[in-house]
Amino acid sequence: MGRHQSRNGAAADSDAPDRSRDRRRPGRRAVLGASALLAVTGAGAGAGAVWYRHSQDDGEAQAASLVRALRTGDLRDAPLDTAQRDAATVRFTDTVGALRKDLGAPEIVLRSQEHSDDARSLHLSWTWDLGRGAKPWTYATTVDLTSGDDGWSASLPTSALVPGLEEGDRLGVRVDQPDMGRILDATGQQVYGPTPVIDVGIDKGSLHGHDEEDAAADLAKILRIDPATYRAKVKGNGPEAFVPALTIRERDAEGYDLDAAQKVPGCLQRSRHAPLAVQKNYAPGALGSLREATAEDIDKSNGALAPGDHVGSGGVCGAVGPTLLGTRGITITRTPARTSSPQALHEIPAVDGEDVEITLDPEFQRTATEILADTEAPSSICALRPSDGGLLAAALGPTGQEYPVGLVGQYAPGSTFKTVTALSMLRLGDTPDTVVECPATATIEGRSFKNADRMDPSLFGKMPLKDAIAHSCNTAMLLQYDRVDQKSFARSAESLGVGLRAPAGLDCFMGSVDPKDSGTEHVADMMGQGRVLTSPLAMTVVMASVLAGRTIHPQILAQPRGKVEKPESPLTKSEARTLRGMLHGVATYGGLKSTFGGYPGPPVYAKTGTAQWVDDGKIRLHSWVIVGQGNLAFSVFVEKGDYGSRTAAPLARRFLNAVRGR
Template sequence: MSRVLRRIVLPTAAFLMLGSLAACTNAAPTPDATANQLATSLQSLDFAGLSLAGADPTTVSTELGEALAPLESIPRTVTLESVTEDEGSKDPKTATATLKTVWDIDASDTDWSYTTQGTLELNDESDSWELRYSPELAVPGLAAGQYVAKRNTAAARGDILGNNNQGLVTERPVLRIGIDKNALDPSKWETSAKKLAALVEIDAPAYAKSVAAAGPKAFVQAIVLRDDKDRTVTDAQLDAIDGVLAQPGTVPLAKSRNFARAILGTVGEASAEIVAESKGSISAGQQVGLSGLQKEYQDTLAGTKGYSISIFDKDKNEVSSLLTAEAVDGKSLKTTLDLDMQTLAESLLADSASDSALVAVRPSDGAILAAAAGPETNAANTALLGKYAPGSTFKVITALAMLRSGDTPTTTVDCPATLSVDGKAFKNYDGYPSSALGSIPLSEALAQSCNTVFLTGATKVKAAALSDAAASLGLNLSPSTGAAAFLGSVPDTSTGTELAANGIGQGVVEASALGMATVAASVKNGATVYPHLVVDPAPAKAPKPKNPLTKDEAKALSGMMSEVVDHGTLKELAKVPGGTIIGKSGTAEYDEERNAHAWVIASQGDLAVAVFVGDGSGGAQTAGPIVADFLTKSQ
């Protein structure tokens, strides 16, 4: 079909309407794009893409960047809330942009937020909107030449308390000792730094280098010393070195440098790595927990630091306060450690020639009263985390498995001098009494620590029963002490010689001093004990064993362990004053040269104790006297 072109003649009114529509296409631009660019520029602090009325974008970017530089590590978000053309404004035409700024000050849900308003004006010549710049667009009240900064307020750190709310760790006086460069001629900086380093026994070249690198008015700390009667660096020695300054202060400290150090931990200045990982919750120079309970309960103990955000002039004078948050002091951490018992335990191990541990547990509630590690130079948490073969102290567990299989303390068992299991020869310890060989009651086998009886017993009851008995005595459970801890490991799949060796605490079974103290505590308590160190905040409840220890089982074990002290391997403990003592000794060879760990577990009254010595001549001979001293002196 061909198209027919038609000429249309419009009336005059139509032409007038078209003219009106054409005029609409030349309407003034809206301020929306400029307002959105303003929000973007405030977010980036780069005003290069924004038209400014009477101001240079580069200068504005620099000045505002410097004004907010002290807060640059704090996340900030700027959004455009609205833009409205001002009614009645004609020459020039103006509009108001409302912006919202939100600062994520800390890890809490509370942010610092506010709104600001910027005035936009229409430039008739360029037919575009421009910003009337003011520093108040970024922060209310901010003027040219001023800056905004945050000042932190430290929260008081909580104490670590012990049994009956004894103060284990609290603020104690210290001296922060260093070189005050401002008070010393530059020519003497290096000499004084090296003299001070030698006095306080730190690396002299490294400290001198730190002093040289610091600012000309800096105080460069060398060391923090306890300011008590035991301080060996005297005031006279410090005064004799030019430029030395000793600033008094306080630091959370225990009663002595080594008191329960591996457990309680230490507090010190946050490293750059700690500050970075905290995502703003920890600042440079802040005191934080570096190890042990101090680190594990950092949030509880440290509380929440306060802060203020203010505007300052170029001379660092505060002009106005914008925001203030009060510090919230930390809470004290309550533990079960007993000050006197811990001190006693540490004194008994201080001169140990090898790694050692003493753990005391209160059977009635599982409270860990002492957890000491020796020798004094050993920084490891041997008491709660050491993993060692428990030797013959494990026979208490094997005895429980045998009782559950139908034996009784009076059941006659065979104790030969030697025994072969799958071709591997086992024998009793050197010096085993010949009078206790042959057919003897199970109770006598435990009293004299007959290896061959419990090797046979383990192979008969099987690994699963052995593992179950360990759990019933608190050894093979997941610990819930409120601190890093290990109780024991008793596999339920061992067979052959491994299973037999497990029965006498060798093989692949492992235990800590805490775990073996828990075994003694469970027997004394008449029920499975769940040891704990932290009271408040309360740790999660420990899982219960499949078959908790019964009163009848505990009574039978207790009677057998009393014979160990009455006439068996621990008869020397019978001389300790006070009530009846139950116990078990143990020796665990750990290499081909027959070097051995020495163990003793015991309980008297409402106190159970385990002592471990890494290199000993025998449980009764090496660990026994330590247990005797502890039970005697802790009464």
């Protein structure tokens, strides 16, 4: 009699009837029971025990094994039809395997199953995470297992893996990048976005025996970058790497000897578009940047970012980065057998980035930058439109200055802060005509304070508050220390915009006044020294609030986003009108009469400021002025200068002349 080997390795009589097709097979527990029976009855009953085990196998275990294999992507132990195993593995590799390389493992859920004595159908749902916030790709398939002489197995046709496929189809993933949006200035011109650039560097694969370090040093000298740093960068890259030395805007290319650079062994110049400010050093700190995502960015993105993606960082880009960048598209492609032309099987179209308009005015920005170009210390001009808080200019000087002192610098504001002290006094019931004492010096809380050396001694004595502001009498303000408490003083500063949260799109320091300052710190705060700190932008907001008759929040986005922080005690129209009267006196008969007295057009409002600071053991002066006329408020700040009327004020006059067309 012929004999064959059963699946559990025990010998079985080939002439015995195959009752495995006549009975439903119980689950794993029944199989384990059959094994126990075999152990009890001994070898003489082996044939009957094996038949009983087969008769109890209904394919449930094989179904679980197959689903597990599909989930892990490893078919080696999957219950596949012997004749179809190789073909099934190829089908799986060309479809699901190809997708797993780009998308990761899918989520596969066994929704339901149907079974008979010799067949079992598994109804599966597949979910592929397309990443970066895209809607997952989901579909359903059915996988069939059948029972044969070798037990339960599946052939795994393409339709069991991805619906709509035919034999021999191959799948792939194509990422479609969106077009990037632009940042447009107040005139609609691009100031940031895709900009034509040239990457200049060493292509190590084309050195052809030339010394890489010599080539790197030669190229660095031509491009005016540090040779040692670039030489180390080239040395640290692989033998076929392209190592960029400098990215140059095409508009700036004439400033470099690119012909000489091209003669350096291994030099390669590549043109592309990069997200940059169209003009180098245009409003540093205001625009921000679109930079490549770091590993940390990717880790924190919950799958929304991948290597090579860009993110918005700082300023406008930080606030509207997603709007500018758009959303990448993703297409699952199907390439039929014997062709090389992929077709779209599932597609999420790319969404192009949108343009974003900002309030910066190119003429204001250019004019301010030119005026500061030759200053001898870090300087800034910040200009606002009081009617809506729109930032018109955020310029820096001297040429080459990159740290945005106007936006994020933290400085003692000096006597420009007497505007805040005056508001505090108005809130106590004082008026511009309230008489105050202005002695040459005053000792308060054991500390001696004095007026500026250049103040006319004939002014010392009693004077109305408006004259104390016009001539910037320090002692007159400081002697109010016991009337103006620090909390009220801090609230007045807030009413003029100081210390409020910066709106979206503006990375800036809006100032700080500690409501808990006391003693001499409280006294010094009242003349803009002590521990009071502001930025030039914050002091521009002070003037803008006075002109507008309400607390102003600076804005750089033409369509502001998010909520603004409201002060506890908003500035009133009446308070602002009174402050304007006193600040107009500064320009007409006070400290800035020689600069703005009789200035044409609407009334000019102004306040100078000088703040002492210590630099390497020497006392230096911050030079300030804040100015308003019509629908324009601006500040001029020079980090290391003379009195505000001597250093900052002449620059302010030049700026006002230029923007008013004089």
